[in-house]
Amino acid sequence: MDDRELLNVVMRIVGKENCLDDCAEVSCGDQVMVVTTDMLHRTTDFVEGMTTWQMGWMSAAVTLSDIASMGAEPKYLLIAVGLDVWQDLAGVMQGAKDCCKKFGAVIIGGDIDRHGELTVVTTGLGLVDKTLIVRRSGAQPGDLVCITGIPGKAQAYLDGYLQYKEALFEPQPRVKEGQLIARRGVSAMMDDSDGIALSLYDLLSVNECGFSLDSTKLPVPSGIPAVHARELALYGGGDYELIFTLPPRCHPVNGVAYTVIGTVIKEKVVLLDGLPVEKRGYQHRWE
């Protein structure tokens, strides 16, 4: 059982329409408030060697990234912290606050709990004009498939390329980029936190089209043998880049560092150089 299979359990209970995007949407005057929540904890998400400040930073960053992927402006964060050791709290809170400050949000509430394992759940709220909101659905054949930055760096650190520590320990949500891409007319977007391959399969599940990538265009982390670097870029988790589909007329998006890595195709498949991409990446698993 993996988390995408479990999501089907949730869909049956709460309705598929509440499970489709990186954020939920709530009407808020003339705007849409987007809302998202993420659970992180020590054994799974907080890598050996991270400071509590970095754990707090990461906890905020993953949630701000979901807001960015809707084209929204992050505004508020709530943070629930389960602590085995109370001394961890100040570092976690300061890290979360500093990340929020850098990306324009403020911490407005939370909860403190005693827990057997350090567990941090962040809930983020953002605002976006109704006309500018971006969802996972909306891709059209002929659109360009694009990714910000260089995917695969976070997994590269876990595979021993220690120069990529910062990518994993202090992820930078693409907040400014998400808003610029939204204003330019993107057709679909999400973040690639579970890897490009799984993200494209997530997009596949809510679009009536597919995606064809060109391996020669795929940006990969430098200083790593080519085959491994491509593996990292396609299947590595822990990145917070934006993967999006762009009508050709909207390309380029000024002010955003991104790469066109393929095109949207009519067939409902995910291809790399014409061959099916494996459906794997970062997933939780249960026996």
Add this chain to the structure above:
Amino acid sequence: MDDRELLNVVMRIVGKENCLDDCAEVSCGDQVMVVTTDMLHRTTDFVEGMTTWQMGWMSAAVTLSDIASMGAEPKYLLIAVGLDVWQDLAGVMQGAKDCCKKFGAVIIGGDIDRHGELTVVTTGLGLVDKTLIVRRSGAQPGDLVCITGIPGKAQAYLDGYLQYKEALFEPQPRVKEGQLIARRGVSAMMDDSDGIALSLYDLLSVNECGFSLDSTKLPVPSGIPAVHARELALYGGGDYELIFTLPPRCHPVNGVAYTVIGTVIKEKVVLLDGLPVEKRGYQHRWE
């Protein structure tokens, strides 16, 4: 170190103004959106014998109670579930959904995580007119101190009075009551989830006045020796009644079952029959 001491650590980092009430407030058109988050998990919050459905119900109920205590109408819930056993998910989700449905909210988002211990974090969003929002501050000398329902039942179950199982296992947030009390002109309100005594000390910390209770007026669970029953009502946790201060001109509030248990006084103290009330109740503790 207890959680109220730890809250001071949080206040120093995120600002005292973001730590004062049961919910945070966000402007939303002509209304205020109130937002709150709560972490519950198996070893601390989910009592032996609870079904997963009840765990989901409780997780939603505690958050809807915070929304009720602001006088707001619950609208949306997000739920992050950390699972050691994936089979627990459906029960938790169904329980949370049923609680939301009963009290007018819908589940719009969430997260699924693999975790060493079943951990549920609910984030609730509610709406209230700007003029009707109720906070913990606002009590004035001469106001009546009131409580809905019968406090102490949840703790009574834990102390062996098994007839009170439902009070602990399936708490009923006072959603309708909170809105009626708000419309009638309440001056301050919160829920009593950590017990009446601690709640009054929480109110004390944000009001320039104190509270004097009359033990003969305190409603207590029936079928329990008087001294123990009063102990439960004052210091027991796990209830989700509303404790509020009401200008005498606003009494009674039609349609709400509540009891006047004392008055707001000028002195910054919490008294029962003229003697200081102990500052204890449900608290998390760390060594």
